[in-house]
Each structure stands twice: as structure tokens, then as C-alpha cells.
Amino acid sequence: MSTIFTSGLICPLDKNNVDTDQIIPKQFLTSVSRDGFAEALFYDWRYLADGSPNPEFVLNYPQYQGASILLTRANFGCGSSREHAPWALQQYGFQVIIAESFADIFFNNSVNNGMLLIQLSKTNIELLFNRCAQGSQHWQIDLASQEIMFGNNAAMGFNIDADIKQRLLSGLDFIGSSEQLASQITAYEQQRKASMPWLG
Amino acid sequence: MGQTLYQKIYQSHVVGKLNPSTDLLYVDRHLIHEVTSPQAFSGLRLAGRKVRRTDLTFATMDHNVSTQRRSLDAAGETSRKQLEALAENCAESQIPILDLTHPDQGIVHVIGPEQGLTQPGMIIVCGDSHTSTHGAFGALAFGIGTSEVEHVLATQTLPQQQAKTLKVEINGELSPHVTAKDVIMAVIGELGTAGGNGYVAEFCGETIRALSMESRMTLCNMSIEMGAKAGLIAPDEITFAYLEGKAHAPGAEHWSAAVSYWQSLQSDSDAVFDKTVVIDASTIAPQVTWGTSPEQVIAVDTPVPAPESFSDETKRHAAERALQYMGLTAGQKLTDCKVDVVFIGSCTNSRIEDLRAAASVVGTKKVAAGVRALVVPGSGIVKRQAEAEGLADIFKNAGFEWREPGCSMCLGMNDDRVAAEERCASTSNRNFEGRQGRGARTHLVSPAMAAAAAIAGKFVNIAKGDWA
Known part of the structure; x- marks a missing residue:
């Protein structure tokens, strides 16, 4: 390459x-x-x-x-x-x-x-x-x-920046790479709802 | 070592790490409008993704709506298409929208706080650079691009790296007729338009504590004009009082828990900032920009600077170009300078306090002959309140046009524009070349200064009592 x-x-x-x-x-x-x-x-x-x-x-x-x-x-x-x-x-x-x-x-x-x-x-x-x-x-x-x-x-x-270099070289999917943390996003939402219910 | 307010909010929103330098942060509120969202929705559709949290996403129509008529096609065909696209996208994804039929519709950075959507400790994003406005509530709020809008719609998160921290401490009492607008313009004049690049700024000090929420919003709104990623003010009783009872603010069942959390949102006394600036507010006079960058600003009664007075070569060249564009000469006084247009409005200065300040200057006086003057309230709520308080009548009787809410002449995406070589006293936030129209000459001022310019037909020093 x-x-x-x-x-x-x-x-x-x-x-x-x-x-x-x-x-x-x-x-x-x-x-x-x-x-x-x-x-x-x-x-x-x-x-x-x-x-x-x-x-x-x-x-x-x-x-x-x-x-x-x-x-x-x-x-x-x-x-x-x-x-x-x-x-x-x-x-x-x-x-x-x-x-x-x-x-x-x-x-x-x-x-x-x-x-x-x-x-x-x-x-x-x-x-x-x-x-x-x-x-x-x-x-x-x-x-x-x-x-x-x-x-x-x-x-x-x-x-x-090392992260940006990596993204540009490998053409990482911007949204796709965050979606790999889907279970952590869900966990964060549950904890957020429990501790600060007013946030929605 | 203690933490700054910014660091506390950042840390409390970390969902996980994407790599050693980049965190994935949770977004509490995503505000969208017609200009920077259509391509994000198209992107979602193409990839077969859905909006993750329709209940944390809120839309309004503001940038290219007509301020004369409440119909989608009133500002032209391309505007209509964009406004319809937003309405369709919101309908399809079931995102609440304050469209032109809604009585509370308005500028995204006016309605967010007004509806109680903006709350301390939140992360708030919007595809608009003036999202920094919401930092007035002690929320970490910043503008994003359309790719990021798509990312937030899909995941309710955003990859971020920690910014540096800038402390702007402002002490001393403001002189009469000196407002938050003058303070932030003076700060930008001192730090420059790139002075905040890479930083999140926290405004603190006794002057800030005495400011109303509207004034704090004006201050944080223009943090982006010094390049800061965001502006922040720690929440206090003034913040809580503003929020109580707002439509989307915490209800009675959660109010005391919310307030006790909000009270913890302060920079620790031993927190270390990467940079600190201390400003004496009592020395600030009413400000006016003379050039084509917000940093090209002076006190209204000082002469327009000569390019040679800048030791920095870059600033000297910028000044030469700006004077040429603005049709000004070095040494000239802006108080001798006639204005053609006056615009009171924008996400910087279209709230009730701004309109009260402008109306109190107008009183029973009239707009000078030959001056076109507009007042564009920031939202339906501001408009109704101003009408109830009699402010609208003061403006109308004086010869101002009293318009419907929208971004209007701040950027002239609708039909509210300044013609080439016309000089405009504007309460907006950017005096860039062509911002208000090709060849338009924009001077940024406070609402009171703008109102006075409309009456006198030229810039005046409102700190002097005898200007009218």
C-alpha cells in the first residue's frame, strides 16, 4: 500500500x-x-x-x-x-x-x-x-x-495526533467504531437513568 | 490536585475509551436545526441507522425562516425545501420540533434555555458554533459539524479528547451602560480570535456572579469568537431560579436532588488551569468593532487604530484590509460615523433583558431619518413578553420594524440582509466580511448601543448622558 x-x-x-x-x-x-x-x-x-x-x-x-x-x-x-x-x-x-x-x-x-x-x-x-x-x-x-x-x-x-493518523490511514468508520462500544453506551444510560432520573 | 468544572463534567460523561487519547462521551441534549442536519439524516438512512434517543433530541427552525411571515416558503424556494426536510426528518424519527406553527419557536440557543432543556452539568451539542451559549448554565456545550450530528443521532455519544482549561476571572463593577456584550468583546480584543483555540474557558469572578442568566448567555455565546471550544460559568442560585418551573426542567419530585447535584458543579479551589487571565471590569467602556474580526474592537470613543500601531505584522495586514473593506480611515472616530441599518437580535442579544435595555434607550425618541432598524426577538416567548411589557410598542412607535423570531440579519440566510457598503450597527456576534450580505459593513455592539445608534443615526457613547 x-x-x-x-x-x-x-x-x-x-x-x-x-x-x-x-x-x-x-x-x-x-x-x-x-x-x-x-x-x-x-x-x-x-x-x-x-x-x-x-x-x-x-x-x-x-x-x-x-x-x-x-x-x-x-x-x-x-x-x-x-x-x-x-x-x-x-x-x-x-x-x-x-x-x-x-x-x-x-x-x-x-x-x-x-x-x-x-x-x-x-x-x-x-x-x-x-x-x-x-x-x-x-x-x-x-x-x-x-x-x-x-x-x-x-x-x-x-x-x-496518533488517533487521527490511524483513522486517515485505515479509513475507519467514524460511527461504526463508536458503535463497537454499544454495550457500554447502554450501561451508561442505565446508570444515568438511575442516578439522575431528571435527565430523561 | 483538584479538578476544574470542565474536567468534572467531562469525566462524568465518559462512556468508554476509543483509544488512549480519545474518550466516547455521552450527550444529554442534542439540539438540531434545518441547516446542518439534513445531510446527517440522509447519512443515517443510507447506513440503515436510526435515531437512538428521540427523547433527548430537539429541533427548531431558525436560520433561514422569514421574520416577516410565518410560512415555510416566505424566505424562498431553497429555504422552503430545507425547512420541509427538517419537518419530514423529525416526523419520521419522532423528534419534537418547534416549527413555525409552534408559539415558542425561536433561535435554538434562545429556546434551549427557555424550555429548560439546558441544565447544569449536561453535555449539550448542536450543529452550530454558538452552542457555547448554553455554557452559561454550567453545561459543557459546543458546536459540532454535520458528520458529528449524524454520529450523535446514531449513538447519543461523541468521541472527544480533553481540552486545555482557561480561566477568565473578571472582577470589579461594570460602569453604567456597560453590558456583558461589552465585557466579552473586550475579552476577545485582549485574547484575540484564536486566543482560546484548544481551550474550554471558565468565566468566574465577582462580576460574573452578579450577572443575570441572559447576560451570562451573551458572554458564553461569544466564547467561540475567541476560538474557545466552550465557555462555562459555574451554576448558582441565579441559575436555579431561572430554571425552576421551566417546561423541561426537573419537576418537583426531582428538584431538590437536581439542585444538590448542581451545587457540586464548581471548580475545586486547588484546581489548576492551563492558562489564567484576569480582567478588571470597571475599566471596560462600551465597545464597537471597527474591522472584520471580533478582535478588531475598540471603546466607542477611541479613534480607529492605524495599521502601523500593530507591532505584529499579521495584525497590521489584517487592519489594512479591514479598514479598506469597512470604508474607514485610521484616526477616525466611530462617533462621527453614520449608520444605515440597525439590527437588534441574534442568539447573542435577542432575549428579554436585551430588548428591555434597547427599549429603555429608545424611550419616546424616533429612529433617525434614513436608518432602517429591525428588532427580531429570539423566540415566541420573548416576543410575547416584550409585547406584554410594552417594549414592542416602544420600538414600533419609534420606527423600528418588529419582526417574528429567527436568526435573521445575523447571517442573512433569509431575506434580511445588509446591502454592499451599507453600515450596520448589529447586536450579533460576527463582523466577518460579507456575513450580513456581500460587501456589508458590520459593527458589533450591545443592544443599548445599537438602539442609540438607531436614534442618533451614528454611533454614540451612551455612557455620556448628552448623546441624544
Whole structure:
């Protein structure tokens, strides 16, 4: 089995505090489907008021078409809990997001959709932006060895929670693995009912 | 070593261990609404799963309901489909729902407490980031995504890892016209929007103890705006008094047992927090945001900061971009700044106390010419009470629109939006770019500050008596 999680083109989004209202604005949240959000990604930045692509937004640059790794800065995904944000990123083509930090709910939502979110120090993020400034970059992300490989034997390591790594590598069923504790859930409910009957 | 309140609630909900770092926690209340639940129900159906505890799951319609008419199609076709999907999903799974025909319908974080569903010591989740609101009761409450909504529907549990603990101690007396909204905005200004990432915050100190439940909810509501997983306030007599007699609160047969359990929900005196912040509330003035992040906030009478005043390069760039978006210049005073729209509402500030504060500022005055002003009560209960107390008439006589309950202009998922380059004084919680409408310029304020802005047609310092 290949240990390469993703191999692809990087798109640098040089912004801090990118909130989920920017990732996917509210007018796209009325859908009852889990699909069809790629076009909505970064909508207000990506398109001008007349609906045409904004040539100044990095996702629209010709050299970043087909990118699958997003490089950004601190506190990415802050704000609303809308899972439509990782859906939109993933459906657009991003499998990996590298940032200095992520908002908690966004992080969980992304992992629950099988995306890899890599958190690096400010210094390392700066180094990666510097690499991008030298021209378009194709990197390989090896999750098993926890490395971003730049080619020519150059690489940068990253840390990841052991549980999340396991889930991403083995594709564990999020609900199914909790259901394995079914008898403990039932036992907890019985004890809860007996000791605090007002909880329902 | 003692435990913090958060650690006590966490430990008491551990069903079992999924792996060395992850626990499976039991969920006492699961609140759902139309926007983040349809895909979760579809997922359940696909996998052949059922809702495990329909009696611990409660639904409301709030995010994209019309605040002008009580019909499902009043805010457009896509909204209608989503609202109908919620109604159908709840009917199929027999989940109680406060739909548009129910007199108590309202914003999920207003109705939970109002119905007595929110109680101390519980774990409460909802597919909405402002679930932190319920922490005001000493419940561990946090927002989740749709995959997690599906997980909770199926199992009534959620995998979690222990968060770090942050103590926010607030002492000192609040100045007149300074509210919980100003306090939390000042705290966010100090800690930043990522200052709470990875933490559960517990608010304590003499200022907090003196706050009403409505004020505590406003405070905990915006914990998420500093990135905290949840905000918590230990329950006390004010909490118990609020809950007694509420529809879903413990009845007489369980009341004293419940209260004696709730009284144990305190951080131990020797509990150690990972981080502590101490704030002097007496120094806080009425706050207004000037930028596009809740951390970009100032006291109303201080000038808009210059980007160069930020030593941090990131904050400097953010300030440049924000000033451009907001149509402001450094050094400008917001008290010279005209407003086009005033919105009083949202899960942050749409409760009876908020409406009383706003109405007391309005009195017999009128909304300034050219200002569109909305009051959107948080629930049917708030609306009826405000009407009974004469508050609705005060607003209507002044020229405010008096609307039906819903999330409304906080995020503009319905037809309540702010137009591009319009400036809005809003009692909501997020001033992000485009939040209230593409190009909309949002300034977050307290209800009293919003009401004053509606009357004066510009921001005013209500702490000064002569503003009107």
C-alpha cells in the first residue's frame, strides 16, 4: 500500500483568520445535499460582483489550477461550524491543508471527511511560502512517515495526533467504531437513568 | 490536585475509551436545526441507522425562516425545501420540533434555555458554533459539524479528547451602560480570535456572579469568537431560579436532588488551569468593532487604530484590509460615523433583558431619518413578553420594524440582509466580511448601543448622558 496521502500542486493562500463565511458564504447553505459545493468555495473572493472570475484571487491564477494542497496561515476555518466548508474545499480538489493553526470545529469536520490537516510552526509555514514564491510547487505528503516531500530528497516533517493518523490511514468508520462500544453506551444510560432520573 | 468544572463534567460523561487519547462521551441534549442536519439524516438512512434517543433530541427552525411571515416558503424556494426536510426528518424519527406553527419557536440557543432543556452539568451539542451559549448554565456545550450530528443521532455519544482549561476571572463593577456584550468583546480584543483555540474557558469572578442568566448567555455565546471550544460559568442560585418551573426542567419530585447535584458543579479551589487571565471590569467602556474580526474592537470613543500601531505584522495586514473593506480611515472616530441599518437580535442579544435595555434607550425618541432598524426577538416567548411589557410598542412607535423570531440579519440566510457598503450597527456576534450580505459593513455592539445608534443615526457613547 502506498503511504503517499496526496501528491499534488500547492496553492498558497497568504491570509490569517480565514473564516468559514469566506470559505463558503451563507447563500450556499440552504442545500439539503452533501454535494455540489465546489463552485461555492471562496465565492465572494473568487468571483466579482457580476459573477465573472476575479483575476486577482489566487485560486484563479493559471498556475494554481488543479491544486490539491492548500497552504495558508493561522486560525484557518474560524467561525461557523458549517461542515459545508470542508465539503467545498474537498469537492474543489483540496485533500490537504497546511497551516500554522486551525479552528477546532473546522479541524474535526475536515478529519471526519478524510482530509489531512497539517499544523506547522510559523517559521516552517514561512519557509513553505518562500518555496512557493520561487515558482509552482508539486509536493508529496507521506502520512505514514509524516513528511512533506519537496523532491530532490528535501523534506519537512510534521506532527499529527496518533488517533487521527490511524483513522486517515485505515479509513475507519467514524460511527461504526463508536458503535463497537454499544454495550457500554447502554450501561451508561442505565446508570444515568438511575442516578439522575431528571435527565430523561 | 483538584479538578476544574470542565474536567468534572467531562469525566462524568465518559462512556468508554476509543483509544488512549480519545474518550466516547455521552450527550444529554442534542439540539438540531434545518441547516446542518439534513445531510446527517440522509447519512443515517443510507447506513440503515436510526435515531437512538428521540427523547433527548430537539429541533427548531431558525436560520433561514422569514421574520416577516410565518410560512415555510416566505424566505424562498431553497429555504422552503430545507425547512420541509427538517419537518419530514423529525416526523419520521419522532423528534419534537418547534416549527413555525409552534408559539415558542425561536433561535435554538434562545429556546434551549427557555424550555429548560439546558441544565447544569449536561453535555449539550448542536450543529452550530454558538452552542457555547448554553455554557452559561454550567453545561459543557459546543458546536459540532454535520458528520458529528449524524454520529450523535446514531449513538447519543461523541468521541472527544480533553481540552486545555482557561480561566477568565473578571472582577470589579461594570460602569453604567456597560453590558456583558461589552465585557466579552473586550475579552476577545485582549485574547484575540484564536486566543482560546484548544481551550474550554471558565468565566468566574465577582462580576460574573452578579450577572443575570441572559447576560451570562451573551458572554458564553461569544466564547467561540475567541476560538474557545466552550465557555462555562459555574451554576448558582441565579441559575436555579431561572430554571425552576421551566417546561423541561426537573419537576418537583426531582428538584431538590437536581439542585444538590448542581451545587457540586464548581471548580475545586486547588484546581489548576492551563492558562489564567484576569480582567478588571470597571475599566471596560462600551465597545464597537471597527474591522472584520471580533478582535478588531475598540471603546466607542477611541479613534480607529492605524495599521502601523500593530507591532505584529499579521495584525497590521489584517487592519489594512479591514479598514479598506469597512470604508474607514485610521484616526477616525466611530462617533462621527453614520449608520444605515440597525439590527437588534441574534442568539447573542435577542432575549428579554436585551430588548428591555434597547427599549429603555429608545424611550419616546424616533429612529433617525434614513436608518432602517429591525428588532427580531429570539423566540415566541420573548416576543410575547416584550409585547406584554410594552417594549414592542416602544420600538414600533419609534420606527423600528418588529419582526417574528429567527436568526435573521445575523447571517442573512433569509431575506434580511445588509446591502454592499451599507453600515450596520448589529447586536450579533460576527463582523466577518460579507456575513450580513456581500460587501456589508458590520459593527458589533450591545443592544443599548445599537438602539442609540438607531436614534442618533451614528454611533454614540451612551455612557455620556448628552448623546441624544
